[in-house]
Amino acid sequence: MYKFTLYLVSILHTSSALSVLPESALNTIDRGGIAIVPNFISPSEVSRLRSDASNLYNDGNFIVDALAGYGNKAGARDKAKFDTSKDRAVFPAYIPSKHMDGPFVSPTLGDADGRQSLTRLISALRSDLAKELDRPGIDTPFGGDNHEISYTRFGAGALLARHVDEHHEEVKGRAGWSRPTRRSISWLIYLNDEDWDANSDGGCLRTYERKLPSAFKVGSRDGDLQIGWLTPTASDPKERPVFLDGRRGGISGKCALYVDSDDGQRKAYLTKEFESDPYLFLTSDFFIQNLLIQDHALGARFHYLEQPKSALTAYFGADSGETFKDVPPLGGTLVAFDSVALPHEVLPTLKRERWAASGWFHEKQQPVPMGGQIII
Incomplete structure (x- = not known):
């Protein structure tokens, strides 16, 4: 039987009472669905982190990644429609293209203490998921090759087309075997206002689950x-x-x-x-x-x-064989799912900014095959 204990329920007050992620949530991840945990952090913690993210964005510290769409599915791929105020923007802990730490871990930008507390919470989550899902490879120290964490902002009108977060090495072409790790578990904690309304504000995470849960572990x-x-x-x-x-x-x-x-x-x-x-x-x-x-x-x-x-x-x-599930991005809600097995998209954010802390727990990529031998 799964047993999950989270040691840092309040990210700002580590003496808070313990919380438990239900066994059903773990089983859901294992069988290819999305685990949804409302009130994973308190409204005051949501407000603090959202304020930090908003201030950092307004000060020009976010990076626009040009992955979102807006107006139509072509979105950022249509250069004439590119709009940095609408596109997805991130405040990452690591910048792979530059092989350097990102602003999220800076001790001098914004509310660094609040972000460090969030990092400790996510570290505890990672360790327990590693144990209870039997994925010991994800329980590694924070770093650019083993964990991604970021603030994420979508502007009004932005969407993210359907995709999966990780693919098999062989389907990526020549670069498929080049990275030392791959994404294993995807997670988000939403940082939106309490009065977010999915009908008028949009921005739901739409996941494409199987009509029947998998009979075996996925990913x-x-x-x-x-x-x-x-x-x-x-x-x-x-x-x-x-x-x-x-x-x-x-x-x-x-x-x-x-x-x-x-x-x-x-x-x-x-x-x-x-x-x-x-x-x-x-x-x-x-x-x-x-x-x-x-x-x-x-x-x-x-x-x-x-x-x-x-x-x-x-x-x-x-x-x-698919069915879809829409998850409103309500402040304080944690969602987690297998990075390989669950297709998903972000529906258009209609009128307001959409905020989250998000990331991926990594594990080592399998050894590179070459000429009948395994090259480590």
Whole structure:
């Protein structure tokens, strides 16, 4: 049975009573859903952190990352529509492009004590998730390669298109194996006003969960990341995560797809070995269903976690095994989910700024396969 104890419920007063993240929340993450914990921090703490974030933004300390859209889904990709006041802006603890600490950890900017208290709270959360979800690799010291933490702001009108937070190394092309770590758990704590109304203010986090919870743990198995699902049938009523084994040997690195056996003790392979080629994962379900998976009945059940954006995807249609859930960004609410397994988007923020503290817990990427050998 899961047992989760959070040692720093009040980020400003460490002597506060203990709080518990329900067992149901942990099970939800494990099986591919989103854990939602209202009132994870108090209204006064929300107000303090939001004030810090707002002041830092107004003083020009945030970085616009040009990832959001606004007005239409093209958003920031349409240079004529680019608007720094609307786009997503971040106040990060680390800047990967410069290989240096970011302003979030600065002791001289804004309310550094409040941010340090938040960091301690998130560190406790990370340690307990590592234990209770059996992901010891995420319980590492804070640093640019193992944890991302930031304030995040969306301007009025901004949205973030559907995506997943992490992908298998093989589907990223040449750069896929270049980083030492990968995202494992995504988390956010919303810092909006208490009177935020999802109907008039928008800004919900829309997640695309499976209609049936996964029968097995999602995201990763023995370092192999999940890339899709086998949908349930009358004869096999289980939602099964599909993993990509990219370490099958060969000069270019052979791959194969598999699911967990019914007892969860072994890999049940769906395909023969095939040569690594990211183009196979940039088209649609059709190619894996019909060209890679030899058993046509199994092939028909396959769907990507996140459909590639292509004409074929539009032609063959969406995955009918999904259902969506909208999470209002209410101040003090914690959300957490597997970074690989859960597609999500941010719906348009209609009239107000949308604030959050957000981040990802990392774990080590699997060793690089090369010519049939594993290169550490």
